[in-house]
Amino acid sequence: MLKKVAILANGGDVAGFNAVIRGIVKTAENSGVEAYGFIDGYNGLLKNEYVKLSTAEDGNAEGILPKGGSIIGSSTNANVFNYKVEKENGEVEYKDLSDVCIQNIKNDGFDCIFTLGGDGTQKSARDFSTKGVNVIGVPKTIDNDVACTDITFGYNTAVSVAMEAIDRLHTTGETHHRIMVLEVMGRYAGWIALESAIAGGADVALIPEIPYDLESVASKIRNRQSRGKNFSIVVVSEGAKPKGGEMTIQGTRDNGQGVDNTKLGGIGQVVAKQLEEITGLEARNTTLGYMQRGGTPTAYDRVLSTKYGTKAMQLALEGKFGRLTVIKNGKLDDVSLEDVVGNNTKIGAVSGNTAESNLRRVSLDHDLVKTARSVGINLGD
Numbered sequence: 552m553l554k555k556v557a558i559l560a561n562g563g564d565v566a567g568f569n570a571v572i573r574g575i576v577k578t579a580e581n582s583g584v585e586a587y588g589f590i591d592g593y594n595g596l597l598k599n600e601y602v603k604l605s606t607a608e609d610g611n612a613e614g615i616l617p618k619g620g621s622i623i624g625s626s627t628n629a630n631v632f633n634y635k636v637e638k639e640n641g642e643v644e645y646k647d648l649s650d651v652c653i654q655n656i657k658n659d660g661f662d663c664i665f666t667l668g669g670d671g672t673q674k675s676a677r678d679f680s681t682k683g684v685n686v687i688g689v690p691k692t693i694d695n696d697v698a699c700t701d702i703t704f705g706y707n708t709a710v711s712v713a714m715e716a717i718d719r720l721h722t723t724g725e726t727h728h729r730i731m732v733l734e735v736m737g738r739y740a741g742w743i744a745l746e747s748a749i750a751g752g753a754d755v756a757l758i759p760e761i762p763y764d765l766e767s768v769a770s771k772i773r774n775r776q777s778r779g780k781n782f783s784i785v786v787v788s789e790g791a792k793p794k795g796g797e798m799t800i801q802g803t804r805d806n807g808q809g810v811d812n813t814k815l816g817g818i819g820q821v822v823a824k825q826l827e828e829i830t831g832l833e834a835r836n837t838t839l840g841y842m843q844r845g846g847t848p849t850a851y852d853r854v855l856s857t858k859y860g861t862k863a864m865q866l867a868l869e870g871k872f873g874r875l876t877v878i879k880n881g882k883l884d885d886v887s888l889e890d891v892v893g894n895n896t897k898i899g900a901v902s903g904n905t906a907e908s909n910l911r912r913v914s915l916d917h918d919l920v921k922t923a924r925s926v927g928i929n930l931g932d
């Protein structure tokens with residue numbers, strides 16, 4: 552019989568974290584199960600720092616449905632299978648501390664751990680599952696790149712924020728006859744760029760899956776000019792790269808080993824400058840950044856997060872562990888965490904943009920690609 556469960560939120564924050572937490576806690580409470588939350592993701596699991604969660608009046612998980620961020624924090628630098636430890640002499644070493652986490656779980660009698668996170672988080676969840684821990688994953692990320700699910704929570708809110716930015720860039724771009732470039736997040740997947748470009752009626756969308764040729768973009772802009780449209784909106788995904796070229800990288804993150812440490816960003820500025828040179832028109836870049844992650848979730852994300860949270864707790868009640876809640880062909884479902892990590896099965900192996908990583912990227916025959924092309928959005932090819 553399930554008595555005690557714990558939630559951890561891990562990786563970059565998104566709108567909807569709290570809605571998932573609420574869904575799990577409410578379902579747990581209705582079944583007489585106690586729910587806890589580890590503080591700051593896997594870091595809290597390692598340090599054994601957690602709080603009891605309650606949706607009762609004045610409880611810490613009460614009224615959190617519309618709240619952005621995560622009431623139990625989140626960590627972007629916590630691969631406990633390859634954890635950064637500073638020795639007394641100041642030297643840094645990386646250690647597998649997963650057994651400390653497992654001991655913490657056993658000592659305090661947690662029957663299941665819910666891992667809310669993206670591909671890196673779910674890779675660690677799979678590794679814990681391999682080591683015998685009862686885990687259930689919930690797919691989170693604004694990037695929408697977790698394998699085996701049609702959609703991750705937080706993505707819809709990010710797209711809505713990007714769409715609003717495009718709407719605003721339209722009016723200022725039109726007024727000053729400029730090319731307005733908007734750089735959006737997404738890492739190695741162009742979902743945010745593509746969907747927000749369609750939603751906002753942009754003229755160009757450059758995504759990592761389609762290396763671009765700026766001559767093609769320039770001809771789209773010139774074509775608009777010839778029809779009296781003296782401004783253009785260009786949405787650029789942070790992972791976009793020119794044909795035969797590389798991604799623009801800002802630097803390196805210190806998120807430890809066994810995680811993707813590449814700090815993307817800067818491509819918007821590059822594209823704006825080059826388009827100015829090619830077209831002779833004025834161009835300006837706006838980098839949307841963390842606006843895409845913060846703030847209240849959309850109605851869609853609130854509902855999706857609630858579905859995911861309640862489903863995750865249902866799976867726990869049924870004793871179905873080692874699973875990830877997903878949406879498959881529009882239906883709420885679950886898949887094995889093994890399927891989610893794909894070929895990246897080695898315990899502690901690097902998640903993110905490696906050959907083995909099972910990221911879900913935009914496929915060229917996807918409806919969104921076809922739709923974008925049909926309404927004349929130039930994809931840089």
Ligand code: F6P
Pocket residue numbers: 563627669692693694736737738789804815844
């Ligand atoms: O994965 C989510 C995401 O927001 C990416 O879109 C972005 O590249 C990255 O996180 C930024 O990470 P950080 O919080 O380390 O700056």
